[in-house]
Amino acid sequence: MKITVIGGTGLIGSQLVATLRDAGHDVVPASLSSGVDLLTGAGLDEALHGAEAVVNVTNSPTFDEHSLDFFRTTVGHLLRAGEKAGVRHQVALSIVGVDQVPELDYYRAKALQEELLRQGPTPYSLVRATQFFEFMDAVLSWTADGDVVRLPATPLRPIASADVVRALADVATAAPLDGTVDVAGPDVLGLDEIGRITLAARGDGRRVVTDGTAGMFAVVRGDVLVGGPDARRAPTRYRDWLRTSPAVVQG
Template sequence: MKIAVLGGTGLIGSRVVRKLSEAGHEAVPHSMSTGVDVITGQGVEEAVAGAAVVVNLTNSPTFDDASPEFFRTSMDNLLAAGHRGGAGHMVILSIVGADRVPDLIYYRAKVLQEDLLKSGPIPYSIVRATQFMEFMDAVLSWTTEGDIVRLPTTPLQLIAAQDVSNTVAEVAVGAPLNGALDVAGPDIFPLDELGRITLNARPDGRRVVTDDTAGMFAEVPGDALIPKGDVRIAPTHYSDWLS
């Protein structure tokens, strides 16, 4: 099966391409580095032509007010090109609980992306994942002042990028869900505790101070980012990933 993977050279995309290729599919990675621009439309028609499945893993370069327009334009371009190219299935990666965090514009932008896909002309699947283990270093850096890291107690259920990629690859070769599949890691921790666990495993002189007003995740109400209802639990524990 020919599968076009947009954003196919990134953290998740490169793993999805590898997983699909190992399974015998013709998984073709596309990105800015291969001459495909989902905003201007450059190379998009050629990228998706003849693909049975289009996997869209492209992401807004910023989390700010520009993110809704990124997802609107990229989805419009990909849905139109995919429909013309005969794609029978489009897959995107979204965020568990994004619809429950209206105060974060990036999360509203991801909900917009989902809505555009649902109303589009191509049968679809949405994989919603919790926050990636690989992003914890970045999260710590956002609220570091000297040797202090300020973090709220927001509950998170981190998942490894490889587990996300395995799920996306599996969904891509299956029948369209015309719905969403939530996937999460096996453990729930408050973010401040995750910071301490991370720095205990990889000490660099910083220490965590609990501050429920600090950083982006302070805008998350309660346990909004924890899956509700049906969810697939991935196998990788954060402690094992760290080691």
């Protein structure tokens, strides 16, 4: 099966390309470095030629209101190019609870991406994931001040990127869902608790102060980011991952 991965050199995309190739698929990684520009549409026709499925794992370069224009433009280009190329399945990576936090510009932009895909001409699947383990260090850095990190107790169910990749690979190589599947980590943890676990594992002497007004996750209401009872549960636990994964993603 020929599959094009848009954003095929990033954290998720590079793993997905490798996973699909290991399974015997013909995979085209598409990104700016390979001459594909979603904002202009340049290179899309070539990247999608002969593809049966396209998986879009790109991110907006900003997380503010400009991300709305990014997804409006890029999804439009991708859907038009996919229809022209005869693509039979459009897959996009999104975020669990993305339509429940309208206060966040980036979440509203991702919700727009989902809606554009639903209204598009091609059968589709949406894979919504919870927050990645790999980004937790960056989340802590947003509200760090000296030896204190302020974090709300927002409940999350964080997930390893490798587990997200496995879910994406399963969905991309199956029939289109014309719907959404949620994937989430095995454990619900408050963000402040995640902070304490992370700092302890890193041997970092800073302390976490629970602050319901700190950072972007402070606006989240209730447990909308943990996934519902039908969410696919990933096996990797955060504490186990910390013991074996020293790499830190800072953005």
